[in-house]
Amino acid sequence: TQAVASATAIAAGVAGTQEALAYTPAGEGVSAANQKKLCGAMPTAKICTRKDVAMFATTGERVEGEEAMGTSRREALTQLVGGVAAASLLGNTEPALAAYGESANVFGKKAEVNQAYTVSGEGWSTMMPAKYNPSKETEYEGQVGRWEDNFDAISNSSVVVKPVNVSSVKDLGPLEDVLNTYVTPFLGVQSFEGSTISEGGFAAGRVSSAAILDIAEADKDGKTYYYYELLSRTADGDEGGKHQLFAMAVSNNKLYILRHQAGDKRWFKGLERPIKASIAEFTVY
Known part of the structure; x- marks a missing residue:
């Protein structure tokens, strides 16, 4: 019970x-x-x-x-x-830091990435983007070195040396004159001949254009350097245009010219920083 x-x-x-x-x-x-x-x-x-x-x-x-x-x-x-x-x-949580175009290191501090390596020749030195390889192609008279992106050859760099009868780049003229005389030839000449009406936003009868983004002058180690940054476009081109950067200086009666060309897409995917670093590091002796 x-x-x-x-x-x-x-x-x-x-x-x-x-x-x-x-x-x-x-x-x-x-x-x-x-x-x-x-x-x-x-x-x-x-x-x-x-x-x-x-x-x-x-x-x-x-x-x-x-x-x-x-x-x-x-x-x-x-x-x-x-x-x-x-x-x-x-x-101890910290944000995962990464610059544009880099991968984030989620589990630790920001990784140090080698974005460039040193290259040099007789009378000059600079740095090249880490993903650039040496190239045997010769594009310009007086070219002493050429490198190109290992993914897309549109992005490439060259060093050209020309004999001159002056001791400073200033003796070649002001920035604007040197632009017309020594920079413009690197951009090439339009091969198309015909009549167009505002084709792709270009002027009538033109299928290419170049815009000046920046020009500058600076002194380094007793030598004067001229710097130029342009954006060129062609009607049949890709990448949305090409960034053209130049640094030049005179030493021992020689004009040293460093030229960089980078496709617009690659530029914004990470090439801007190493290319601008290369321009800044360009030195003649």
């Missing part, structure tokens, strides 16, 4: 909390009143936790004595260690 009464009480307690247990796992939804009711129904209950209530309500069994206490201690220790680890990770 006593066993039947106990079973009846247990069944009543389970039924009373069935709705509360339905919407959360492991008895999280048990109200304080129902938890107390279940604890009272559990036989010889010395420890009554949410875990005890959930297990008793679903299986009719309970975690006994020291086992329940051990489980509770293990859970507390696990939560403590997890909390410390999370706080440590969050406390």
Whole structure:
């Protein structure tokens, strides 16, 4: 009779909390009143936790004595260690830094990437983008070196040396005159002959154009350097245009010219920085 009464009480307690247990796992939804009711129904209950209530309500069994206490201690220790680890990770978190065109180093400091390497010749030195390889092609008279992008040969660089009867680039004339005399020939001559009406935004009868983006003069180690940056376009070209950069100086009656050409797409995908660094590093002796 006593066993039947106990079973009846247990069944009543389970039924009373069935709705509360339905919407959360492991008895999280048990109200304080129902938890107390279940604890009272559990036989010889010395420890009554949410875990005890959930297990008793679903299986009719309970975690006994020291086992329940051990489980509770293990859970507390696990939560403590997890909390410390999370706080440590969050406390040292830094943003993953990357310049445009570079990959981000998510798990550490920003990686140092070699974007250029040194090249030199008789009387001159500079740097080339890391993805450029030497080329045997000769494009210009007086060319002493040529390099090109290992992915797209549209992007390439050259060093040209010309004899002159002056001791400084200033003696060749002002920036604008030197542009017309020594820079423009590198851009080539339009081979098309015919009549066009504003073809692709070009002037009538023209299928090419060049815009001056910047010109500058600077002194370095007692020598004067001229710098030019242009953007050229052709009707049949690709890449959205070509960036043309020049640095030139005179030493020992020789005019040294460094020329860079980069397709517009490659320029904005990472070539701008190493090419401008090459222009800045160009030195004649």
